[in-house]
Amino acid sequence: MAENPSPESNKFQIKNLFIRQSQPYANPYLGGVLLGLVLFASYFITGNGLGASAGLSRYAVFIEDLIAPGHIDQVPYLIKMAGGQRNPLDSWLVMVTTGVIIGGFVSGVIHGRTKFETNKGPNISNQTRWLFAFLGGILFAYGARLARGCTSGQALSGGATLSAGSWVVMFSIFGGAYALAYFVRRLWN
């Protein structure tokens, strides 16, 4: 799933820019209404909300199971997902996560926004951005497993169903990010 960033990718980007004019993003309130409709449809039809990190973690366990299947059977947290003959990808959560990737790709192609590029603040190099994206990914996924859900599974879904714990998680996420924003302002400004 990982495309290795190579020097050619920059050429690709320029070429693509000339071929396709990327369109501006939708009005945020309109985007929010559409996202709310999808969220409602998910609960209404299936009884479950939207999620991303649970499916992502099952992909991680799947890879771990390929490399060290014996190890999985010794870790209680992993046994539940991939112990013995269990396939960690056999879950509706994986379906939602996979759908997110396909849906994002299709929209990106339609609107001319699927192209190799690195988005970053003006004062850092691409390599710095990649490093911090990687570190941020580690932290976010770790926190998401600890809190039993991320911005989608806890804050968005639990927020709409008025779960008390999810509102706590939501405020903790935003609180943590705002508290740290000043100290890492060079990354983005």
Place this chain on the structure above:
Amino acid sequence: MIPFPLHLESLLGKPLMYLVFLLIGFLFGYTLEISGFNHSPSLAAQFYFKSLRVFKVFFTAIVVGMLLLFASSALGLLDYNLIWVNPTYLWPGIVGGLIMGAGFIIGGFCPGTSLVALATLKIDGIFFVLGGLVGVFLFGETVDFYKYFFNGSYFGRLTLMDVFNLPTGIIVILVTLMALFMFVGGEQLEKIYGGKDPKRAPKARYYGAGVLVLLAIAIAIIGQPTTDDRWARLAPLRNSDLTNREVYIDPGELLDTFHDHKLNLIMVDVRDEADFNLFHLLDAENIPPLNIPDQIDEFIAQPANTVFVVMSNDEKHATEV
């Protein structure tokens, strides 16, 4: 009979059920992309008050989702009790949330948005997803060192209505007003820090806000169905279960349930206290029939693998309760 949510697995079978979830994920990813969630500087900008695009999308979605959910519950289309409400684990939620916040501002994504960024070939998004896989791996390896913390401060299915002891309708109105208030404040902050002129945004958003408030008020006026209402709707179906004796348990089955560690057995003894003190089954709880309505919220909050057994001196009495 309340038809929604559907029990998809028994209705469609597993492959089609998975297809439904794939489609929901597709729509989720599509809306995230058109909202600009694959662009990390936009995601980070909200934390410097320059552009609150992400913040607006996010809270609009919560309010719209919430209003539609509780409106359909008020109209009896949807059973809120069958909806998955994230259980509350207070301290793991707080600590995990703060760690996520750090990951958000450092990495510029959250998991859902990073997947969309990966799908649209943003290299920073690809690195974030790779980091995410490593983070999951690290969590699996370390959680056993603090499993009591991870499983502690558990409050079950706790809602904002329980915490503030307010009716659902009032909470729905308050959340809606809070979101609108934050949108107004957010647009002012964008004007100060990001140099954006709120006057240039489409006027339609005022009408949208009005619709949301009216819907919230309507939900409060209609009110949520009570246990009696729900029973009235379920009665035709459930009464046939009674006549077919599907709800009764024989002593042997009870013994099996007793020893099945995958099930959470709750035995409710509805005889009077004198009988209970004379003899009762181990772990049975003595709850007089009149007190059962007060206990219903606690019963609903029990996990899905819970089996309730109501017992008395004779079958007729236990059924009536």
